[in-house]
Structure formats: structure tokens, C-alpha cells
Amino acid sequence: MKEISWIVAFSAGLFSFLSPCVLPMIPAYVSYLTGAGLTELTSGKSKLTVLYKSIGFILGFSLVFVIMGASISSLGQLLSAYQGIFRRAGGILIIVFGIHTAGIFKIKLFYSEKRWFPENIHSKNLGSLFLGMAFAAGWTPCVGPILSSILIYAGSMNTVSTGILLLVFYSLGLAIPFILTALAIESFTKYFKRYSRFLPAISTISGILLIIFGILIFFNKLAVISGYFNFLPSF
Secondary structure, rough: OHHHHHHHHHHHHHHHHHOOOOOOHHHHHHHHHHHHOOOHHHHHHHHHHEEEEEEEEHHHHHHHHHHHHHHHHHHHHOOOOHHHHHHHHHOOOOHHHHHHHHHHOOOOHHHHHOOOOOOOOOOOHHHHHHHHHHHHHHHOOOHHHHHHHHHHHHHHHOOOOHHHHHHHHHHHHHHHHHHHHHHHHHHHHHHHHHHHHHHHHHHHHHHHHHHHHHHHHOOOOOOOHHHHHHHOOOO
């Protein structure tokens, strides 16, 4: 059961990265982190700057996500007597998030977001860390529903540590492609336009998967598909 949970969380992070409100913004994030134009980021020294700035950014949003996971998991422990109700309500909410993400029915409330991007943050040693934290704390139309679904799932876990690990895997799903793209930013900008037409389809697929996930959570049937991943090691 745990193995499928890690796969779900990692996949959610990956779909968050591929969402239309994150993937097209990667060049802007990298440029903002380093304070340099994209044409200046091809030398060896510049790539080293991109690497450590990206690591700081990743640590920033991972820290916030893990704190969120710990908080919601702790709340779930306090409400353990009502876990069945909490799980079913969470499943319904995840289905609603999926309907919104797939574009079946857009919910205006989910379009609100908060961003805090201070001036000249690239010139500060911990600037990338704080930018990552600001990125995690902001609500975006694409990332919010997916992240919220993982947080709801974390709240239904039996232990706080399991809920925290879920958010660690979610962060990895977002972090790994981010750092690879940042290091290959020139190639990314070259080929992005060719593949950008697939972004709406990715949102639709993400939404459909969220709906399926919500249904499985509601009926407590997520373990049904865990049998297909018995080859994976346990953590």
C-alpha cells in the first residue's frame, strides 16, 4: 500500500511541474533566480550558479510542502475517530479538484493565487530558498488542486511520518524535472514551443487521474491497485 502512495505522490508532483502554470514559467523562474538573461546561462560558471540556486529553490518549496504535510497529518491523527468521514469528504473534494483541473467545470474560487516575489532576490545568499518558499505558499490554478489532493491524502494516513513522506515524494516529483530543465534551459526554450500544444491535454489527463484517485479514496479502494506494484521495495 505504501509503494503505491509514493508513486501517486511523485506522479502528482510531476503533473504539477507539467501543468500550464508551471512549465511555461520555468525560464522566467531560472532567470529571476540568477538575475541573468537566458543567453547568459550557457557557460560552465553560469550553470553552476543555476545548479545551486535551483537547489535552494527546491529546498524552499520542499520545506513548506513537508510542513504542510506534517500539519495536515497531525490534524488527521487528532480526528482519527472520524477518519471514515474525513476520508469520504476528502475523496469528494479530490473529485471536485479533478473536475476543475480537467476543465469539465471550472470553479472560479480555484483561480485565486498569492505570490510574493521581492526585488533583487537573486543577489541574496538565501534568496532562492525564500523564493521557493514563496512559490510553495502561493496558490496557483493548476498546482493548487493537485497539491491539495495530496495534502488531503496525507491527512488520511495512519502516522504523521507517512504523511510527511508523501509530501517528500511530491516535492521530488516537482524538483527532479525542475533541476534538469534548469540545467538544460537553452534546449528547453528551443523545443518548448513545439510541445506546448500538449499542455491542455496534460491538464485533462491530470484531472481525470484526480477524479479516479478521489473515487478510490472515497471507497477506500486504493489498495486494489497496489497489487500491481509488488515488485517495488518497501520503505
